[in-house]
Amino acid sequence: MNETSRAVGWKPRGWDVLNIVLLSLLALATMYPFYYIFIYSISVPEEALKGVYLIPRGFSLQNYVHIFKQDNILWAFFISVARTVVGTVLTLLCCTAFSYGISKRNVPFRKLMYGAVIVTMYISPGLIPWYITMKSYGLQNNFLLYILPGLMVAFYIVLIKTYIEELPAALEESAMVDGASYYQMLFRIVLPLSIPVLATVAIFNAVNQWNSWVDNLYLASDLKLQTLQMLLYTYVNQQTAALSMINSNSTAQTAFVMTPTSVQMTITMIATLPILFVYPFLQRFFLKGLMLGAVKG
Amino acid sequence: MEKTAPRKRKIEVPLLVLTVPFFLIVVLFSYVPLWGWSIAFVDYVPGRSILESAFAGFKYFHRLFDSTSDFGTVLRNTLVLSFLHLICSPLPVLLAIMITNLRSGRFAKFIQTVTSFPNFISWIIVYSVFFSFFSIDDGMLNKLLYGTLHWIKEPSNLLSDPRWTWWFMTLATVWKTVGWTAIIYIAAIAGIDQEQYQAAEVDGASRFKQAIHITIPGIMPTFTILLLLNIGNMLNVGFDQYYVFGNALVQEKIDVIDTYTYRVGLLNMDFSYSTAAGIFKSLVSVILLFTANFVTRRTSGRSIM
Numbered sequence: 001m002n003e004t005s006r007a008v009g010w011k012p013r014g015w016d017v018l019n020i021v022l023l024s025l026l027a028l029a030t031m032y033p034f035y036y037i038f039i040y041s042i043s044v045p046e047e048a049l050k051g052v053y054l055i056p057r058g059f060s061l062q063n064y065v066h067i068f069k070q071d072n073i074l075w076a077f078f079i080s081v082a083r084t085v086v087g088t089v090l091t092l093l094c095c096t097a098f099s100y101g102i103s104k105r106n107v108p109f110r111k112l113m114y115g116a117v118i119v120t121m122y123i124s125p126g127l128i129p130w131y132i133t134m135k136s137y138g139l140q141n142n143f144l145l146y147i148l149p150g151l152m153v154a155f156y157i158v159l160i161k162t163y164i165e166e167l168p169a170a171l172e173e174s175a176m177v178d179g180a181s182y183y184q185m186l187f188r189i190v191l192p193l194s195i196p197v198l199a200t201v202a203i204f205n206a207v208n209q210w211n212s213w214v215d216n217l218y219l220a221s222d223l224k225l226q227t228l229q230m231l232l233y234t235y236v237n238q239q240t241a242a243l244s245m246i247n248s249n250s251t252a253q254t255a256f257v258m259t260p261t262s263v264q265m266t267i268t269m270i271a272t273l274p275i276l277f278v279y280p281f282l283q284r285f286f287l288k289g290l291m292l293g294a295v296k297g
Numbered sequence: 298m299e300k301t302a303p304r305k306r307k308i309e310v311p312l313l314v315l316t317v318p319f320f321l322i323v324v325l326f327s328y329v330p331l332w333g334w335s336i337a338f339v340d341y342v343p344g345r346s347i348l349e350s351a352f353a354g355f356k357y358f359h360r361l362f363d364s365t366s367d368f369g370t371v372l373r374n375t376l377v378l379s380f381l382h383l384i385c386s387p388l389p390v391l392l393a394i395m396i397t398n399l400r401s402g403r404f405a406k407f408i409q410t411v412t413s414f415p416n417f418i419s420w421i422i423v424y425s426v427f428f429s430f431f432s433i434d435d436g437m438l439n440k441l442l443y444g445t446l447h448w449i450k451e452p453s454n455l456l457s458d459p460r461w462t463w464w465f466m467t468l469a470t471v472w473k474t475v476g477w478t479a480i481i482y483i484a485a486i487a488g489i490d491q492e493q494y495q496a497a498e499v500d501g502a503s504r505f506k507q508a509i510h511i512t513i514p515g516i517m518p519t520f521t522i523l524l525l526l527n528i529g530n531m532l533n534v535g536f537d538q539y540y541v542f543g544n545a546l547v548q549e550k551i552d553v554i555d556t557y558t559y560r561v562g563l564l565n566m567d568f569s570y571s572t573a574a575g576i577f578k579s580l581v582s583v584i585l586l587f588t589a590n591f592v593t594r595r596t597s598g599r600s601i602m
Contacts, residue, residue: 015504019395020404026392027411030476033426034414036437040429051440094319101315108308113320120327122586126575127555128562129333137325152323182311211419214536218563229421233541236425261435268425275417282417283410 034272041269045262062256063266072223073231077270080228083146084209091205092198094151099160100186114161121154127218134219141222145215150208156201163197164190200285203278210274232267337572357573368557368574374463375553378539379531381467386524389475390516393482394508409483412476420537423473427542431455456542462550466542481523482516489515518597525593529586532578554578 562571
């Protein structure tokens with residue numbers, strides 16, 4: 001024992017240094033790719049072909065200007081924003097209303113309905129049955145495809161219901177004495193008090209919506225409904241074709257020519273930035289959601 | 298003001314309005330599609346009703362396992378990739394221990410924040426990131442190692458090299474998820490009784506010994522639960538990653554059940570066969586999950602479901 005305690009003076013420092021070095025390398029491996037994509041996207045495309053490593057080659061925001069001049073890219077961006085905003089607002093409304101209603105004891109078949117919602121976490125119909133059903137609902141090539149199937153999410157409902165049930169019952173009771181209806185209590189009392197959990201769910205859902213593209217792939221071949229994610233994927237895979245379109249679209253009056261890689265980098269940046277902006281909240285809220293979920297199981 | 302005499306079990310319309318319509322949404326989008334499972338048992342022709350189609354029994358399930366089917370390869374890929382992920386599950390534990398051992402809280406927070414970021418971006422963005430580094434044409438690593446430094450003799454093409462696909466995919470998964478999973482363990486470590494560390498310090502235990510004898514036993518329950526959950530999800534490797542990284546050259550190694558059901562179902566329009574593959578996956582998953590749950594309950598007294 002004596003030997004180890006003597007060694008303590010030096011050993012922890014060696015271990016600390018190694019620890020810091022390894023962790024810094026990992027952080028670099030995570031951060032550098034995004035930094036690289038960023039400096040590439042603000043480099044002059046033709047210069048960038050020589051290789052971009054630490055600082056941008058030349059400086060130009062023309063990549064962004066040109067990308068946003070493309071109608072199809074602008075439209076895809078708009079579709080992604082629309083599905084994120086509309087989807088999140090409606091999902092929040094539906095999940096909250098249901099959670100509030102189901103938290104009241106005098107709802108008929110309360111246990112059955114709640115149980116059936118929970119079970120959806122564990123069952124999945126699989127691709128083809130889902131596909132055929134959505135098609136029969138008329139959701140193929142329909143913007144509502146991005147909204148309706150995701151309105152009711154069991155995990156969110158568990159989070160919101162747990163939270164609502166912990167609110168002091170006295171508030172609602174006194175409102176009830178004053179003659180408030182259930183709707184008024186939901187919107188005037190429960191909603192404002194549930195802001196923390198609703199913010200968590202909103203941010204969960206917004207990130208999921210922004211990142212979604214599989215529904216787009218399965219059921220929305222219409223280019224008018226293409227999401228930014230899907231568009232990025234097509235551009236990465238068919239770079240040259242996408243490029244010739246962009247360069248022919250931008251009139252020859254500017255001598256600015258984009259390269260396949262600069263197009264890809266710029267769109268990647270545009271698709272990543274929104275996540276980066278909400279990330280500080282995201283991390284906090286996700287952790288909270290994680291804990292809440294863990295408590296409830 | 299309510300005028301009617303309150304009865305014990307009065308049905309209140311507003312509460313019905315707040316629950317039933319939303320419950321119907323759940324039925325429409327989560328339960329009605331289950332009816333589609335019957336497609337696997339008939340010779341389904343797209344556009345015709347399931348009831349009008351000829352009954353086929355278990356024909357499509359037999360087809361999954363006959364010698365002409367490539368389902369065997371797909372199953373192998375799924376299991377290999379899952380297995381590689383399972384082997385990597387100590388990595389986030391290691392990362393969590395390393396982060397919690399940092400003396401500077403601010404640096405720890407920084408590392409945690411940076412490494413968990415990729416968890417929140419889509420697989421398409423991850424693909425774009427990997428593409429910009431590993432692509433043979435304009436990939437940053439080829440430019441640097443082959444073009445500028447001449448460290449490698451020929452440009453590498455990891456994205457389309459079937460020999461490396463499984464390892465490459467494991468790398469991508471670890472890169473995307475390790476930081477976030479570590480956060481779960483950091484939370485678990487925070488829950489360990491601090492007095493244990495102080496007592497160990499008094500006894501002269503090194504940091505390394507503290508990690509081995511206090512931290513690791515302390516997070517073992519969390520580790521076991523996550524591991525068993527992953528075993529339960531072995532066949533659910535997901536669609537996104539393997540679809541976006543897939544290409545003709547690596548298909549033999551990257552095609553998993555989820556991409557397979559898409560390919561044979563929506564691209565080849567073999568609806569019944571694809572549904573059979575999906576049902577097979579669901580059934581095995583449910584069995585695995587229940588087994589995992591049973592084992593967890595037996596060993597740790599906790600339930601994962």
